[in-house]
Structure formats: C-alpha cells, structure tokens
Amino acid sequence: MLTTFLLLVAPVLAPNQGPIPSNGEGDLSGIEEIRADRIRADLFFFADDAMRGRDTPSPEQRIAARYLRARLERLGFTPGAGASFFFEYALARKKVDPERSFLGLSGPGGTERLVFGEDYFISSSRYAGDGSFSGPVRFLGEASKEACEAASLPGAWGVTVDDGGSILRRARNAERSGASGLIVLTDPASGLDPFPVRFRKTTELAKSGVSSPRIGARSKRAFFPVYYLSKTGTEALLAAAGSADLAGLASGLDLRVESEQVGDEETVLEDVCALWPGSDPRLRDEVLIVSAHYDHVGVRDGEIYNGADDNGSGSMGLLAIAEALAARGPLRRSVMLVWVSGEEKGLWGSAAWTEAPTLPAGTQAICDLNIDMIGRNAPDHLLITPTRDHPASNWLSRLVTRLSPLEGFPRLGSADEYWARSDHMNFSQNLKIPVAFLFSGEHEDYHRPTDTPDKIDCDKVARVARLVFRVLVNLQGDTLPS
Numbered sequence: 140m141l142t143t144f145l146l147l148v149a150p151v152l153a154p155n156q157g158p159i160p161s162n163g164e165g166d167l168s169g170i171e172e173i174r175a176d177r178i179r180a181d182l183f184f185f186a187d188d189a190m191r192g193r194d195t196p197s198p199e200q201r202i203a204a205r206y207l208r209a210r211l212e213r214l215g216f217t218p219g220a221g222a223s224f225f226f227e228y229a230l231a232r233k234k235v236d237p238e239r240s241f242l243g244l245s246g247p248g249g250t251e252r253l254v255f256g257e258d259y260f261i262s263s264s265r266y267a268g269d270g271s272f273s274g275p276v277r278f279l280g281e282a283s284k285e286a287c288e289a290a291s292l293p294g295a296w297g298v299t300v301d302d303g304g305s306i307l308r309r310a311r312n313a314e315r316s317g318a319s320g321l322i323v324l325t326d327p328a329s330g331l332d333p334f335p336v337r338f339r340k341t342t343e344l345a346k347s348g349v350s351s352p353r354i355g356a357r358s359k360r361a362f363f364p365v366y367y368l369s370k371t372g373t374e375a376l377l378a379a380a381g382s383a384d385l386a387g388l389a390s391g392l393d394l395r396v397e398s399e400q401v402g403d404e405e406t407v408l409e410d411v412c413a414l415w416p417g418s419d420p421r422l423r424d425e426v427l428i429v430s431a432h433y434d435h436v437g438v439r440d441g442e443i444y445n446g447a448d449d450n451g452s453g454s455m456g457l458l459a460i461a462e463a464l465a466a467r468g469p470l471r472r473s474v475m476l477v478w479v480s481g482e483e484k485g486l487w488g489s490a491a492w493t494e495a496p497t498l499p500a501g502t503q504a505i506c507d508l509n510i511d512m513i514g515r516n517a518p519d520h521l522l523i524t525p526t527r528d529h530p531a532s533n534w535l536s537r538l539v540t541r542l543s544p545l546e547g548f549p550r551l552g553s554a555d556e557y558w559a560r561s562d563h564m565n566f567s568q569n570l571k572i573p574v575a576f577l578f579s580g581e582h583e584d585y586h587r588p589t590d591t592p593d594k595i596d597c598d599k600v601a602r603v604a605r606l607v608f609r610v611l612v613n614l615q616g617d618t619l620p621s
C-alpha cells in the first residue's frame with residue numbers, strides 16, 4: 140500500500156458488458172489447496188529478515204521474483220510476459236552535474252557565475268531539468284497577474300523577492316505570461332539567509348541522484364524552472380546589475396542558466412507474470428487479471444521493514460490462488476496473475492505493465508482484482524473499493540461483495556478512500572477495465588519495522604484468496620455479469 144495520495148484521478152467507468160449471465164456458483168474443485176498453513180510457510184520465507192524488505196530495486200527483490208517464478212514453473216504456468224515470467228521495465232537514475240550546471244549573470248556591473256547548492260537552489264528535484272536558457276531579466280515585484288502581463292515576459296526571466304508570499308502563485312503567473320523561469324531573491328534588507336537551509340535536502344537529492352522509472356506515456360508537466368538565490372547569490376545578481384538595491388534591476392541584466400543532468404545508472408525492474416490459459420476456444424481470449432504488489436520499502440536506518448502484511452500477505456495469497464488453479468485445471472477464460480514491483484515508490488510496476496500489457500496476441504483483459512494487505516485486523520473485517528456508492532462501481536466489485544459472506548466476510552466495508560493508493564488504479568485508468576480492490580485495513584504496524592509474519596492471520600489471508608478463487612470460478616459463464 141502506497142503511503143500517500145499521489146493524485147486524485149477521476150475513476151474510469153466500467154464499460155457496459157451487456158446482458159446478464161446465468162452463472163451458477165461454479166465448480167469449486169481446487170479451492171481446498173488454499174490453506175493457511177501453506178500460506179504461513181511461504182510468508183515466513185517471503186517476509187523474513189533475509190529478504191530485507193524487498194525494496195525496489197534490491198537484490199532481495201530479485202530473489203523474491205525468482206522464488207515466485209520457480210514456484211509458478213513447477214505448477215505448470217505459462218510465462219506471462221512473452222517467453223519470460225518477468226516483465227521488465229527500466230529505472231533510470233539522473234543527477235545534476237555541478238560541473239556543467241550554473242547560473243550566469245551579465246550586466247552593467249560585470250559578470251557573475253553562481254554555484255548550484257551555494258548561490259542558488261531548487262525547491263524540488265523535479266526542477267532539476269536539462270537545458271540552456273537565457274534571456275533578459277524583468278523585475279516583477281510581487282509577480283501579480285497584472286505585473287506579469289505588463290512586463291513583456293516571453294523569452295525573459297521574472298524576478299521576485301521572497302517576502303513570505305506564495306511562490307507557487309507567482310511562478311504560475313510568470314509561466315502564463317510566457318516567462319522562461321522565475322528567480323526568487325533573498326530580501327537583502329532582511330539580513331536573513333533562509334534558502335540554504337530550506338532547500339538543503341532537495342539540493343542534496345538532486346546532486347546524489349533521483350531515480351524514476353522509464354514509463355513512456357505518463358504525462359509530464361512542462362518544465363518551468365524556479366531558482367532560489369541565497370544571500371550570496373542575490374548579492375552577485377545586484378553586483379552584475381551594477382545596482383546597490385532592487386530598484387536598479389530595471390534594465391540591462393541578462394541571465395543564462397545551464398542545467399545538465401547526467402544518468403549514472405540504469406536498473407532493470409521486474410513484475411512477475413504467469414498465465415493460466417483458458418480451455419474454451421472463444422472465451423480463452425478473455426483474460427481475468429489478479430494482481431498483488433510484492434515489493435515493500437526495504438531497510439531504513441538499519442531497520443528491516445519486513446512488509447509481512449504489506450504486501451507479503453497479498454503476494455502469498457496470490458501464490459495460493461496459483462496452486463488452486465493448478466489443482467483445478469484450466470478454466471474456460473484465461474487468468475493472468477501479476478506480482479508487481481515498485482508499488483511503494485509510486486505504483487511503478489503496474490503503471491509500466493498497464494502501459495504495455497503482456498497479453499497474448501488476440502486476447503483482451505476483462506477485469507483486475509487487486510489484493511494488498513489482507514492479513515490483519517478482525518477476522519471478518521475486509522474492505523473493498525469501488526463500493527456501490529463509488530462512481531467506478533462495476534460488476535466485478537458487486538460480484539466480490541455478493542460472494543464474500545461465503546468466506547466469512549458478512550459485510551464488506553468501504554475502501555473508497557484508498558481508490559488511488561494501490562495498483563488497481565492503473566488497471567482502471569490505463570486499461571479501462573472494471574477493477575476491484577480487497578484490503579483488510581491499516582494497523583499500528585503499517586509501514587513500520589514491526590509488520591512481521593508472526594502477526595499475520597494466515598487463515599484470513601487464505602479466506603481472501605478463496606474468495607478471489609470463487610470470483611474466478613464464477614466468471615466462467617458464456618457472458619459476464621453486468
């Protein structure tokens with residue numbers, strides 16, 4: 140489970156699937172393979188200290204992926220990513236090159252070269268863009284909308300002074316008026332020098348390297364640089380302008396910024412994908428997806444975050460579902476099991492997979508049932524999103540809700556507030572398919588080193604896995620529910 144809301148995304152409404160099924164509850168053979176004692180044995184391996192929290196990326200995460208692959212191969216699953224069980228995506232690491240990044244000023248008072256991390260700072264590592272920008276400087280006062288419009292900003296740099304007002308609003312005004320970027324000065328009259336402290340972390344991060352996955356279609360906001368000048372940077376700017384104070388900034392000062400990032404490594408990350416091909420010549424082209432993230436947050440300050448519930452529980456529950464399918468034999472429709480990585484970093488693995496899904500040629504994804512943190516809290520406590528009240532409510536979530544009492548969950552609670560917090564969101568948004576998310580709630584060990592396997596209710600994990608299996612079996616009629 141991802142810690143914070145990334146962004147609020149409008150839910151995608153499930154397409155209407157047409158007329159109603161006449162499904163019975165189906166043949167449940169194979170379900171007896173889903174057993175709490177087996178799940179416990181798997182979980183004590185998967186969430187052991189030796190796995191060091193399965194961070195993305197880490198050597199232990201690669202071991203976890205190979206453990207899953209070995210088990211799936213033994214069970215007779217088909218590789219779910221072409222010829223491989225591993226869907227690979229790249230993690231690129233880029234850092235600001237201080238040798239080739241600087242902010243240069245030239246004006247009536249001479250030229251000055253400002254040093255990144257000493258004379259100027261950025262407020263977010265997102266602002267560490269690549270490029271070369273130059274242009275005249277325009278002093279904007281408080282950078283109001285009117286001031287920005289009046290300043291003939293296209294191709295120029297706006298300058299404002301930090302006085303506690305919203306820099307975000309000023310940057311937006313300057314950007315809308317066509318400025319190349321915004322320079323925020325330290326107020327020379329204040330005697331204070333707050334930026335080196337305020338932006339120390341983001342600057343260090345930009346220098347040491349920021350990792351982000353190469354995910355193609357993800358929309359990126361246009362880069363609008365905002366640079367904060369420390370006391371020394373502000374003094375240098377005034378010196379280049381040949382001015383003793385801000386009033387003298389009116390004309391003749393040009394600014395040039397060179398910002399260069401270098402890539403220092405690229406790591407391959409893996410989702411584990413296993414296909415259970417259907418038996419019906421027509422229906423096997425319809426693929427039911429079940430997903431769980433297998434990563435956790437690794438080691439912090441020397442403490443191992445085992446992630447037994449988050450998401451050892453869902454990962455091992457999914458493996459138990461694989462065992463049940465193997466015992467059962469093919470269903471009429473195909474089933475794709477996907478263990479994704481990078482969930483804790485920002486739903487990376489599901490974003491990458493759903494942008495280039497490895498579905499066999501001629502097949503299409505029908506739905507995704509995602510399980511994340513299913514082994515804690517009261518035995519009958521289980522949450523779902525979307526609920527009936529959620530705009531993305533769909534036939535899958537209604538079916539899960541209808542079947543849940545059969546496994547000891549008489550009434551599913553709402554996980555609607557977690558809609559954007561786990562991988563189902565990417566399946567909904569990118570594949571435009573109905574999704575459902577099962578989750579047994581947060582607890583005092585959530586994202587702590589104390590989320591250990593001894594605290595997991597493996598009987599509960601088994602019952603959630605059995606509920607998922609019942610859903611799969613129930614979806615074998617000629618038509619899907621509506």
Ligand SMILES: [Zn+2]
Binds near residue numbers: 141
């Ligand atoms: Zn988590």
